[in-house]
Amino acid sequence: METYPKPLLAVENLEKRFISHVLGGKAIIGFRKISFTVPHGTALGLAGPSGYGKSSVLKCIYRTYGASSGQILYDSKAFGPVQLTDLPENQVLALRRDEIGYVTQFLSVLPRVSTRDVVAEPLVNAGMSKADARERSGALLQRLRIDQKLHDAYPATFSGGEKQRVNLARAIIHPPRLLLLDEPTASLDVEALSIVLQLLSELKNRGTTMIAIFHDKSIMDRLMDTTFTMPEKET
Numbered sequence: 181m182e183t184y185p186k187p188l189l190a191v192e193n194l195e196k197r198f199i200s201h202v203l204g205g206k207a208i209i210g211f212r213k214i215s216f217t218v219p220h221g222t223a224l225g226l227a228g229p230s231g232y233g234k235s236s237v238l239k240c241i242y243r244t245y246g247a248s249s250g251q252i253l254y255d256s257k258a259f260g261p262v263q264l265t266d267l268p269e270n271q272v273l274a275l276r277r278d279e280i281g282y283v284t285q286f287l288s289v290l291p292r293v294s295t296r297d298v299v300a301e302p303l304v305n306a307g308m309s310k311a312d313a314r315e316r317s318g319a320l321l322q323r324l325r326i327d328q329k330l331h332d333a334y335p336a337t338f339s340g341g342e343k344q345r346v347n348l349a350r351a352i353i354h355p356p357r358l359l360l361l362d363e364p365t366a367s368l369d370v371e372a373l374s375i376v377l378q379l380l381s382e383l384k385n386r387g388t389t390m391i392a393i394f395h396d397k398s399i400m401d402r403l404m405d406t407t408f409t410m411p412e413k414e415t
């Protein structure tokens with residue numbers, strides 16, 4: 181049945197199993213069949229105990245993981261409605277560049293690229309001049325209370341909370357249509373946390389749709405419109 185309005189993302193009977201070589205080819209359940217929809221412009225929180233597959237769901241959507249079965253329908257700007265689970269790699273890369281952002285708890289960046297350039301890169305990729313992109317990047321880093329002195333340093337040696345803010349800055353500087361957040365505030369102090377939440381809520385007000393995992397239920401309640409609780413992984 182056709183639903184209206186069309187959601188930005190619809191996960192249908194999605195399931196993830198891992199085949200463990202260490203366990204002699206036995207399957208490890210990432211998560212059992214789940215279904216949820218995310219309307220345009222809304223924020224969905226993924227909840228549930230550790231190990232229930234929350235991160236794996238985001239990775240399936242971002243296509244870091246292939247799904248074992250089920251569908252992920254995404255209403256893309258570039259290609260119209262697509263099925264993310266079997267979308268060709270080049271289109272996945274285009275969506276990652278232009279439409280879908282992903283913030284993990286850990287920053288993995290090329291060594292020897294300055295913080296300012298790491299954050300500016302998505303704008304440069306989107307066609308902005310390097311000088312303008314660097315200026316915008318500096319302003320965002322400043323807003324996130326990253327010390328000016330660190331802007332030209334390499335983020336590889338940053339503290340956990342600093343890395344997390346750089347990671348987030350890079351994901352939001354060119355606002356994505358769909359933003360996937362995996363515990364993006366876990367290592368932040370109260371002040372940094374409140375700045376990040378403010379930034380995320382501005383992003384949402386400007387139309388970015390979000391799927392997020394927050395350890396802290398009060399943050400979840402504050403920022404998310406609805407919550408999907410992961411089902412138990414019965415064996």
Ligand SMILES: Nc1ncnc2c1ncn2[C@@H]1O[C@H](COP(=O)(O)OP(=O)(O)OP(=O)(O)O)[C@@H](O)[C@H]1O
Pocket residue numbers: 198208209210211228229230231232233234235236237
């Ligand atoms: N690459 C992988 N290979 C094998 N098993 C994996 C892999 N990734 C995840 N798993 C398993 O899938 C299950 C779900 O893991 P996942 O990281 O998605 O859980 P989570 O809900 O995000 O947990 P947490 O709240 O602790 O972050 C776990 O049992 C985990 O061991």
Ligand SMILES: [Mg+2]
Pocket residue numbers: 234235236
């Ligand atoms: Mg996780």
